[in-house]
Amino acid sequence: MTCVLSTTFCDLSLHHAITMTQPPRLSSSAPRTLAEPRYQRPHRQRLDRLATSVITAGAFAVLAAILAIGIFLLWESLPLLAMDDMALINSLSPLAWGTLKAALAAMLFALPLALGAAVYTAMYMPARQRTRIKPLLEMMEAIPGVVIGFIAGLILAPWVERHLTVTLVLLVWLPASALVAGMLWHALHKRWRQRLPFSSAALWLIPWFALMVLLALWAAPLAEQYLLGEDLRRFLDLQLGIDYATRNAMIVGAAMGFAVIPSVYALAEDALSDVPPALLEGAQALGADRWQALWKVALPAAGPGIFSAVMIGAGRAVGETMIVLMASGNTALLSASPFEGMRSMAAAIAIEMPEAAPGSSNYHMLIFAALLLFGFTFVVNTLAETVRLRLRTRLKRMGGGA
Amino acid sequence: MTRIWPWLCAASVALSLFMLGLLLALLLTRGLGHFWPSTLEVATLDSGELIAGEAVRETALPQRDGKERLYFTANRDIDGARWRWVAIDSIASRQTPTKLLRLQRGPWGDFIGYLSAYEDGQQRLEGEAAWQALATALAAPANTRPPATLVLETADGQLIRQALADIHRAQRPNAMHPGEKLRYWAHGVWQFLSEGPRAANTGGGVWPAIFGTVLMVIVMSVIVMPFGVLAAIYLNEIAHQGRLTRLVRIGVRNLAGVPSIVYGVFGLGVFVYGIGSSVDQWFFEDTLPSPTFGTGGLLWASLTLALLTLPVVIVATEEGLARIPDSQREGAVALGATRLETLTRIVLPMAMPAMLTAVILAVARAAGEVAPLMLVGVAKLAPQMPLDGDFPYLHLERKFMHLGYHLFDTAFHGDDVQAAIPLVYATALLLVTIVLVLNLTAIFLRHYLRRQRGQPC
Numbered sequence: 111m112t113c114v115l116s117t118t119f120c121d122l123s124l125h126h127a128i129t130m131t132q133p134p135r136l137s138s139s140a141p142r143t144l145a146e147p148r149y150q151r152p153h154r155q156r157l158d159r160l161a162t163s164v165i166t167a168g169a170f171a172v173l174a175a176i177l178a179i180g181i182f183l184l185w186e187s188l189p190l191l192a193m194d195d196m197a198l199i200n201s202l203s204p205l206a207w208g209t210l211k212a213a214l215a216a217m218l219f220a221l222p223l224a225l226g227a228a229v230y231t232a233m234y235m236p237a238r239q240r241t242r243i244k245p246l247l248e249m250m251e252a253i254p255g256v257v258i259g260f261i262a263g264l265i266l267a268p269w270v271e272r273h274l275t276v277t278l279v280l281l282v283w284l285p286a287s288a289l290v291a292g293m294l295w296h297a298l299h300k301r302w303r304q305r306l307p308f309s310s311a312a313l314w315l316i317p318w319f320a321l322m323v324l325l326a327l328w329a330a331p332l333a334e335q336y337l338l339g340e341d342l343r344r345f346l347d348l349q350l351g352i353d354y355a356t357r358n359a360m361i362v363g364a365a366m367g368f369a370v371i372p373s374v375y376a377l378a379e380d381a382l383s384d385v386p387p388a389l390l391e392g393a394q395a396l397g398a399d400r401w402q403a404l405w406k407v408a409l410p411a412a413g414p415g416i417f418s419a420v421m422i423g424a425g426r427a428v429g430e431t432m433i434v435l436m437a438s439g440n441t442a443l444l445s446a447s448p449f450e451g452m453r454s455m456a457a458a459i460a461i462e463m464p465e466a467a468p469g470s471s472n473y474h475m476l477i478f479a480a481l482l483l484f485g486f487t488f489v490v491n492t493l494a495e496t497v498r499l500r501l502r503t504r505l506k507r508m509g510g511g512a
Numbered sequence: 513m514t515r516i517w518p519w520l521c522a523a524s525v526a527l528s529l530f531m532l533g534l535l536l537a538l539l540l541t542r543g544l545g546h547f548w549p550s551t552l553e554v555a556t557l558d559s560g561e562l563i564a565g566e567a568v569r570e571t572a573l574p575q576r577d578g579k580e581r582l583y584f585t586a587n588r589d590i591d592g593a594r595w596r597w598v599a600i601d602s603i604a605s606r607q608t609p610t611k612l613l614r615l616q617r618g619p620w621g622d623f624i625g626y627l628s629a630y631e632d633g634q635q636r637l638e639g640e641a642a643w644q645a646l647a648t649a650l651a652a653p654a655n656t657r658p659p660a661t662l663v664l665e666t667a668d669g670q671l672i673r674q675a676l677a678d679i680h681r682a683q684r685p686n687a688m689h690p691g692e693k694l695r696y697w698a699h700g701v702w703q704f705l706s707e708g709p710r711a712a713n714t715g716g717g718v719w720p721a722i723f724g725t726v727l728m729v730i731v732m733s734v735i736v737m738p739f740g741v742l743a744a745i746y747l748n749e750i751a752h753q754g755r756l757t758r759l760v761r762i763g764v765r766n767l768a769g770v771p772s773i774v775y776g777v778f779g780l781g782v783f784v785y786g787i788g789s790s791v792d793q794w795f796f797e798d799t800l801p802s803p804t805f806g807t808g809g810l811l812w813a814s815l816t817l818a819l820l821t822l823p824v825v826i827v828a829t830e831e832g833l834a835r836i837p838d839s840q841r842e843g844a845v846a847l848g849a850t851r852l853e854t855l856t857r858i859v860l861p862m863a864m865p866a867m868l869t870a871v872i873l874a875v876a877r878a879a880g881e882v883a884p885l886m887l888v889g890v891a892k893l894a895p896q897m898p899l900d901g902d903f904p905y906l907h908l909e910r911k912f913m914h915l916g917y918h919l920f921d922t923a924f925h926g927d928d929v930q931a932a933i934p935l936v937y938a939t940a941l942l943l944v945t946i947v948l949v950l951n952l953t954a955i956f957l958r959h960y961l962r963r964q965r966g967q968p969c
Contacts, residue, residue, distance in 0.1 A: 254882070256880070256943070261940075284523070456883070464887060483771050491766035
């Protein structure tokens with residue numbers, strides 16, 4: 111019984127499907143050969159339609175989930191409108207300041223290193239070396255934040271506290287020592303210069319820096335004794351009245367800067383190496399040296415790409431949680447001193463959210479902080495991505511035209 | 513000027529590499545060095561006091577000239593401390609006696625001193641015979657060991673009694689030759705990977721954390737892969753390639769840049785407080801008010817991380833789909849294939865490697881992520897594994913341990929952080945190794961497949 115029913119039903123629906131898909135003239139007049147397509151094709155097409163709708167449904171589920179994040183954050187921050195403005199500002203402003211301070215410190219540390227590295231890799235490095243060094247630097251991005259935070263908070267911070275002079279001296283001396291190395295190199299005999307070419311300076315400068323660090327470790331305490339007559343930390347504390355916290359903005363800047371370098375570097379390097387070589391060759395043919403060609407031609411051409419790299423880096427620095435949580439001391443202060451800690455919005459969420467009762471004002475405030483982070487990074491990244499895509503098509507056109 | 517700037521640029525590459533190398537070298541040496549049986553010494557002070565322990569490091573004295581040395585002296589049950597700073601000037605002599613013993617014990621942490629006797633009911637052994645008996649007893653599996661007691665003597669002559677049952681390992685590092693040390697080291701690494709934590713996470717291993725991480729990542733992949741692949745197929749194969757699709761694509765790409773803690777907030781608010789507590793009210797009313805799904809757990813953590821890794825999967829899969837030449841699809845359609853047949857017979861097999869890359873990248877991202885997990889279900893010490901022999905075997909509502917969170921918690925919330933740091937180094941090394949290996953696999957896979965298909969890399 112069921113069998114009969116199902117076959118008739120099936121036949122009917124098949125027939126229906128055929129009349130739907132075939133032009134009507136064919137099905138009515140010409141006696142069709144009732145070969146296998148009659149039974150197979152409609153089935154295949156139904157499957158096809160089913161699959162398409164499944165795929166579409168899946169895609170829309172994904173979209174809905176993504177939209178749900180924004181809607182949830184907005185909806186749960188709405189009760190804040192009913193709250194006292196002053197209380198909200200009072201509790202949020204130290205967090206916002208801490209976030210900005212941490213991000214600023216990280217960018218100060220990361221931007222010179224990342225952009226300098228990008229320029230050197232794109233402009234001076236031989237192609238073979240570049241294919242090895244670039245993935246190596248990009249690999250830095252894979253190191254989990256929790257590991258960097260641990261090293262910064264528990265190893266680097268106490269070390270810096272014990273060797274404050276050495277650290278401050280190194281910050282100035284390492285870049286300066288690169289210039290010293292450059293001067294020495296220019297003074298070298300030609301044979302030696304060929305043996306240590308500038309194009310591989312990035313590699314032979316590493317042992318040089320190791321040497322310089324050792325030199326600073328030896329010389330800085332002597333200079334400290336000679337000039338100040340006492341420990342720099344005590345000097346800061348007693349003579350200048352500057353507090354020094356073990357986990358401070360300097361440490362956070364270095365740690366988070368380290369985490370931000372690879373993403374800024376990769377994007378900036380891509381932008382620079384997308385500049386059509388014809389442009390640079392033209393500039394050099396007109397008598398510019400390599401740096402002039404870079405400064406006057408490549409940088410303006412790749413400017414928007416570098417801007418988007420910086421934006422993406424800033425977005426990362428603002429939202430990074432574990433590094434700030436572990437390396438900053440988490441004290442909600444409104445101070446600009448690089449020797450004091452801070453508490454960022456992301457760290458505050460990670461600390462307070464598990465304890466905040468759902469529905470309490472603190473809960474809503476933390477969700478508002480998350481909304482701010484979400485909105486900020488979304489806007490910044492969209493801006494960066496649009497700029498990057500537009501630049502890419504422009505550079506392609508330039509390259510094609512030249 | 514044109515001579516200065518190139519040098520600074522070269523210096524920034526060199527400095528970045530220098531820092532990366534320093535970080536990896538630090539992790540490698542400290543992480544692996546922790547398991548090496550280091551030399552123990554007995555220092556005789558000017559006052560006549562004897563200190564037995566492992567010399568850790570030296571620093572300058574804060575106020576006056578000279579240096580002081582930090583000893584790890586263990587024996588917390590006897591003098592209440594594990595560490596001792598000693599001014600180097602006050603040390604009269606240092607010896608490294610071969611009989612000096614280091615025990616790894618359950619409740620009180622390490623013991624450093626001498627073995628004076630071994631008692632197991634019938635007999636009392638002393639001297640070298642006691643050490644032999646202890647070594648044979650420890651070589652046997654934990655549940656077959658005799659109920660013996662050790663009489664231990666500290667360096668300054670105090671005697672204590674110690675049950676054999678609480679002892680995990682014993683070593684006399686000063687009497688070991690390099691081969692023995694290497695074997696001891698390998699065994700230590702194995703124990704670290706295969707055992708649970710003990711002594712408030714300052715000793716033992718990280719097996720439950722490895723297990724929890726892997727299980728969470730698997731559940732996450734099962735959730736994220738179908739949706740990510742469907743969305744990528746829709747965006748690349750079905751959707752009309754207009755302005756709207758481009759906008760959606762940029763939006764998806766940007767989600768990868770949204771801070772992970774935001775996903776954690778979403779997971780806590782929607783999954784745990786929203787869906788979880790509703791599920792509790794419908795199905796687990798008898799256990800309320802203690803929550804079943806209304807608190808963080810494996811399922812919610814996996815869902816949150818699935819959301820977090822969705823952009824990674826979509827972007828990587830779409831990249832693979834976009835690389836397939838249109839002529840392949842057109843050929844299939846010209847031969848009469850429907851869209852589904854083109855997809856399953858032509859497009860998806862060709863995009864398989866891209867999807868594999870996607871899942872590896874997603875797993876690498878999820879394995880290193882900690883911040884969102886802190887909100888949705890990771891535990892400092894989970895009493896029960898989320899996978900066991902009780903029906904229904906996979907307990908999605910249980911809390912679980914995670915390598916990254918274990919690292920954070922041990923490093924910042926332990927009662928003796930100083931003693932835990934070597935283990936934290938080892939955990940950090942393990943985490944970095946896992947994530948780097950996963951990333952390298954993805955890179956090589958991508959590289960290999962592109963070359964195989966004759967496309968430029």
